[in-house]
Amino acid sequence: MAKQDRAIRTRQAILEAAAAVFDERGYEAAKLSDILRLAQVTKGALYFHFDSKEDLAHAVIDAQVSVVPAPPPQISKVQEFVDVGMVFAHRLTCDRVLSGSVRLTLDQGGHELNRSGPYREWTEINLRLLTEAKKAGELLPHVDPEEIAPLVVGSYAGLNLMTHALEGHRSSMERWASALYRHLLPSVVVPSVLTVLDLEPGRGARALGVADDAP
Numbered sequence: 534m535a536k537q538d539r540a541i542r543t544r545q546a547i548l549e550a551a552a553a554v555f556d557e558r559g560y561e562a563a564k565l566s567d568i569l570r571l572a573q574v575t576k577g578a579l580y581f582h583f584d585s586k587e588d589l590a591h592a593v594i595d596a597q598v599s600v601v602p603a604p605p606p607q608i609s610k611v612q613e614f615v616d617v618g619m620v621f622a623h624r625l626t627c628d629r630v631l632s633g634s635v636r637l638t639l640d641q642g643g644h645e646l647n648r649s650g651p652y653r654e655w656t657e658i659n660l661r662l663l664t665e666a667k668k669a670g671e672l673l674p675h676v677d678p679e680e681i682a683p684l685v686v687g688s689y690a691g692l693n694l695m696t697h698a699l700e701g702h703r704s705s706m707e708r709w710a711s712a713l714y715r716h717l718l719p720s721v722v723v724p725s726v727l728t729v730l731d732l733e734p735g736r737g738a739r740a741l742g743v744a745d746d747a748p
Contacts, residue, residue, distance in 0.1 A: 543574060543578055546572045547568065547572045547574060547583065547589070548589075548592060548593060548630060549572070550571035550572035551563075551568045551572075551592075551593055552629050552631075552632065552633025552634060553571060553629050553633060554567050554633075555590060555593060555637050555640075556629070556632045559636065559640045559642050560640050560642045560643035561642035561643055563586065565579065568589070590637055591646065591647065593630060593633050593637055594634050594651060596630050597634035597638065597650075597651040598651060598654040598655065600624070600628055600630045600631050600634075601620060601621050601624050602620060603620075604616035604617060604619075604741065605740065609666075609726055609729065609730065610662050610663075610669055611662075611663075611671045611718070611722050611726055611730060612730055612731065613662050614659060614662040614663055614666060615714055615718075615731070615736065616737070616740040617658055617659065617662065618685065618710050619707060619711070619736040619737035620737040620740055621655075621689070621710075621737070622706040622709075622737055623735075623736075623737025623738050624737070626702075626704050626706070626707075634651065635693055638651050638690075639690060639693060639694055639697075652683075652686055652690075655689075656682050656683045656686050657682075659681070659682035659685055659686060663678035663681055663682055664678045666678075666722075670723070671722060671726045672722060672723065673720075673721060673722065681721060685713070688717075689713075695709075696709065707736075707737055708734045711732055711733055711734045714730075714732045715732050718730070718732070
């Protein structure tokens with residue numbers, strides 16, 4: 534059991550180190566030697582868990598959704614929908630794997646990488662919550678959840694690109710996510726639900742019940 538636990542810790546250390554290097558340099562410029570140095574593991578240990586840099590990058594990409602804690606259920610399904618995005622934005626500033634995964638999904642280098650997984654998973658999560666909100670009468674009659682779900686996921690991708698390009702980091706993502714919801718939801722949500730939603734920056738931490746230590 535101790536050997537198995539050690540292997541799990543080693544794999545996680547490699548994954549976190551790879552995410553940090555990918556986040557800083559992008560896929561093409563990232564070197565396995567830098568990942569080994571940061572993870573403090575041998576080349577043999579890395580190749581025991583991952584076949585190649587491409588395999589390692591795919592593992593970081595595939596981890597994106599799973600590393601974001603699911604916000605607790607809410608009476609309002611629209612609030613749950615918002616919380617998914619706000620928790621993502623909150624965790625983006627403190628989770629190395631999430632930040633590195635986002636960089637890889639947006640990176641134009643490494644054309645051999647399949648980046649579609651996180652987009653599909655986030656869209657499915659948003660679609661499920663919006664469909665439940667529609668059934669509960671929280672959305673306006675004309676609203677189609679199948680249009681709104683990918684629209685929000687695409688908007689997050691654009692905001693991630695913009696904030697990283699302008700600021701070199703993504704610490705303002707939750708502020709921009711708040712602005713996105715404040716401008717979008719009045720055309721989507723019935724007024725009685727809209728008035729009780731928490732759309733303000735810091736909602737991600739509040740939803741998780743943790744201190745908001747974001748910059």
